[in-house]
Structure formats: C-alpha cells, structure tokens
Amino acid sequence: MMIIRPINKGDFDSLCYLAKNTGIGVTSLPDNPDLLQSKIDRAEESFAKTIDSDHAKYVFVLEDTQAKKVVGICGIEARVGLEDVWYNYRISTTVNASTELGVHKQTPTLYLTNDLTGCSEVCSLFLDADYRKNSNGLLLSKSRFLFLADFPDMFSEKVFAEMRGVSDDHGHSPFWEALGKKFFTLDFSRADYLSGVSGKSFIAELMPKHPIYLPFLSDEAQAVVGKVHENTVPARAMLESEGFNFNGFIDIFDGGPAIEAFVNNIRAVRESFKRHALVVKNPKETDEDDMPNLKDSYLVSNRSFSDFRVALVPASSIRQDTIDIPAELAEHLQICSGDVLRAVSLREAKR
C-alpha cells in the first residue's frame, strides 16, 4: 500500500539514499547529509507549527507500507524568498522600431526579478526509479494539492513549480554555459550543488543584474529558454493539466520554466470534495492485478495537518454520501468511520 505522510526523523537514511540517486538538476535534494537532516528538522517544525508559518517547508514522503520503505519525496515551501532572495528571469519583449527605415524588431529580453517572492512553491519531487509506475508519481505530486485545499491560510494564493531545465548527461546546461558561466568560473553541476546547499541567492549575487537581450546568448541557449529536461516533460504536462501556466519566469541557472497557478484554480483543489469515511472490511480484494483500475482512482486525504495522509482508492469506493475505506487503509490513513475525508479524482474527468 502506498501512503503519503509527513517526513520524520526516522526517514533520514531513506532520504540519503534517494538523494544519491537524483542526479544533477534536482537542486532541492542535494547529496549532503547535514542539509538533509536540517530539511527533516525544518519539516518537523513546520508540521508541528513551531516555526513561523511563512518560513515553513512541508516535506512529504511516499511510503510503501508492505516494504516499509520510503520511495519518494515531495514538498511545499510556504513562501519563498522571505529569508534569502528569490530570483527568476522573466522573459519580456523589447521592441525597437523605426518607421523611417522600415525596421520593427522584437527582442526577447531577460529581466532579473524577485517577482515570485512570497509565493508558495511545490518542490522537491523525487520518486525512486523502481516505483515510477502505477500512478505513484501522480499520487506523490498531487497529494500536495489536497494539503493546499485544506489549509489555504498557511500558503500564498499563488503556487508555482520550478521545472528542471535542459542539461545533458554530463551536467552541461546550454543556458548556464551561455550566461551564468560567463560571470563566474563554475560548472553548472557545482553551481547547482551550491545553490542546493546554501540557497541560490549567494550565487545570484554574481549574476548580471541588468536585463539580458536574448540574442546575445548562443543559439543552443536561446533554444532551451523555458524548456524542461526531457525527463521532466511528463511532470510539466501533469502540472499543466492541473491548471499551471508558464508566464515567462525561468530559472536563472538552467533557463527551465517556473509554472504558476492560483491555488483555487488548481483542478485537484477545485474539484476536490469532502465526504465521510465508511470503513469497510475487505470490500473487494484489491491486489496488484487491479492496477488498471488505478487509472480511475481517487486521491483521499485524512485532512489532518500534522498527521496528513493521502492514499489512492478506486473510483468504485466513492459513494453518494461516503467513501469506502478498507480497514487496513483506514489504519494507515489514521481514520475511523464518520471522519470527513477530502477526495478528488486522480485525473481530470474525460469530458
């Protein structure tokens, strides 16, 4: 059984293992034990509400309860850029025109901004390669929207996700080569690591502050602006299907897009509903063979802040007034019959 729950101290080893396998480009999960420990500490404080909610960072894990193994991680940063400085480039348009000469030239121009300051970020998504099946990725990613749906006061009304930009197998990012690297001698992978360890702002101090005319960058760099790494294409498509849009904000290092949505416009928030749980004893055997049904499954959360849980149930569990929850799942969700759950279809209903 796959369950989403808040991270805790006991997950340290699993987290270290995951961090070793992320590869370059996942700045939020650097392979650095001290940093991972502080990440866990901060998440625990966040769920316990012992730190200012503006500085909270919620980290959830996906646990395989049979294997007793943490196989995925995801997070929500309550408000970015309130401690350090949050930077993005915004792609803007400069028009130079001369009617006398019949020239009308549009030049994409990158402006360094702090425009996303104060917004909430869904981040840190990583799933063990062995578990990239059976809708685990969707469960991991979308579980956060149920958290946002129940606790809007803890977050900004706008949420965004930074998507990993284009880089090759050796960690070379064309955007970095054409821009960041010109301003200080550091490999992309090193810059990427440092930004994960110490935050981006201190590297941003070295980045150009004046607007950058895009034609000054190499063709390769221009081509990857706002584009995601091929491994991230499905994640982007998923978020876009949930209502996230690309509005021209890109990462200052690799040029990958930051895509945004208003929380109340996210499909999984908008379409989610509250319904009472009905704990049932082994309703129907749900085993691995039932997986095709997962396509029609629903996310259900227990609506608890500090003991937040999410799991998938088949569509057939959703009744007129109740949601059927098998006893074993009820235990993992920490609920009893009569508790109010929040549910939403895993995918947008076909219309």
Next chain:
Amino acid sequence: MLIVRPSTFSDLASIEKLANQNSAKISSLPQQRDKLSEQIDISTRSFAGDESLAGVEQYLMVLEDSESGDVLGTAGIDRCAGNGHPFYNYRQDEIIHSSHQLNVNNNVPVLYMSHELTGKTLFRSLTIDSKYRGTEYFELISRARLLLVGQFKALFDDEIIIEIQGVLDDDGVCPFWDSVGRHFFDMDFATADYYSAIKSKTFIAELMPSHPIYVPLLSEAAQTAVSTPHPLAEANCQLLHREGFRIGKYADIFDGGPTLTAKVSNLNTVKSLQSKHIKVSESTRGGVKYLISNGSVSNFRCVIGQLTDGIGDVIRINQALAKALNVSENDSITFAAL
C-alpha cells in the same frame, strides 16, 4: 605648396573622390554628393561666422596642392558633437560581481549607452590621399585643426573628442556590429553605416538597445574589437597620442572603435603655439620646419614652412609663405613645431 584651407563648393568632386578612395571608411564624410554639398555649405557659413549656426558650427578643411589645385585630404571639426542632437557612444564601465561566501570578485566590463560626449568639440572626417599617407602632410591636415582651435578657443568646447575607426575586415564585416547592433537594427554594418551618414540620427535612438551590454556575452571577436582601432588608423592614433589625446572610456556604438579625448589646453600643439608679427623677406635661408597658420578664421590657412625663430615678437617669412598664408607685412602668424 600644400595648403590647408576651408573647403569650397569647387572642391566637391575631389572630396567625393577622396571619400570613395578611403579604404578605412569615414562615416562622417558622406559619399553622397547632396549630403557633401550640404556639409560644404554649412562649413562655408561656419568659417564666415554665420550667426544662425552659433553653437553648432561645422568646419570642413581641405589640403590642397596650390600648384595643381588638387585636393589631397580633408579634416573636419564639429563645434558641438551631435550638432544639436544627441551624440551616441558606449561608455565602458565595470561592475564588480562579488560574493563574500564564495570568495569571488569578478570585474565584469559593461557598455552603457551614453550621451555624455554630446556638445564636446568633435574632430572628424580626416582623410588623405593614399600617396601622402605617412608623410608630414598627414600631420599638416590633422594638426591644422589644432592651430585653429588653439587660436580661437572661444569658438570651441574646451574638450576635443575623436572617434577612431574600429575593427572592420576587408569584406566589410564588423565583428562588434554583428554581435551587438545587428540584433536590433536588423541590417548589416554597411547599411547601418550608410543610414548613419544620410539619415537623421533619430533611427539610432529608435533602434539602439537602451539596457547596458555585458561585454562577456559578446562574441570573442567583438570583445576584442571594443576600443580597438582599425589597423589603418594606428598611425593616426599614435600621432594623436603623442599630441596628448588618450583613449577614453567611450566606444563607438556601431563598430566599437575607440574615442580619444583631450582638454584643448593640454594638447602639445596648443601649448606650444606662438604668435608673432611677420616681416616679409625676399628670401630666408635655413630654419626649422613649423606648422604655420594665419590669424584668420574665415580665411584660415595652414602650411608647413621653415622659420628661424628668435627673440622678439617679429619673425621673418619669405614671400611664397606669405602668399600661401594670405598674410602681409605686420600681420601675425601662429606656429608650432612640426
């Protein structure tokens, strides 16, 4: 004898020939006859002291072989760079990108669009027939302007600027332009250069990028070209350097070529100028070569001649020299060592 004098309409055809002959392009000397004729008209009125031009005078002098009447070179002065309009340059500056945590200090060169040189006195349109390149007559046509400016300081700004032709290869490819201007003007260097000679400068304001330009983002060839003179302009640069001009922090917006600047009063020629009354002699023997000019603006003349300078404020010159300078007994001349 080779004489520098104000240009006249009769020089039109020969100036045109010179402008086309010049392999290092002189964009401030138009190759189009009507534009050239307009410049000669303004120059004639400027030398004549036309009050309607007050503040924006433009002078164009020619180097003439008085025997053959051939025009062998040109040199121009704009009283006021931009001639009443904004005068564009890139100002080179440096931004230090520093991170305490990373222990990094990077000096990043940046080009800022600037109008700061607007209104300074601009030396321009220096050309010389290729046969005379490298001779003392190149110095004559170039430095004649300093004799004019040095004698009539009130007519000019106290700072002089000279734009030096930037790097451009034989095929007309300009690396600085291709890396900068081309993106915004959507045309090649030759076309932009052509427009800049014949059109008002409004199009520059309309098309030029207004944000600072980080030099490290330009092509390597363009980075090298910033403030680098065209190889053909080297000799002139050296002469100007000896004179006291220095490569400032300004570069041309089109080709990235350097801009030389100097205070009038700091220039060697100006500092060494002497004025004396003349005594015309049948003949004079020996002496040292000087650049000599008369004391007139409207009838300005400058030549190379031999003088024996002595104590007192009277100096002897021979009749040929007096004739070339258009001076007679008791007039004063101004001279500086060649």
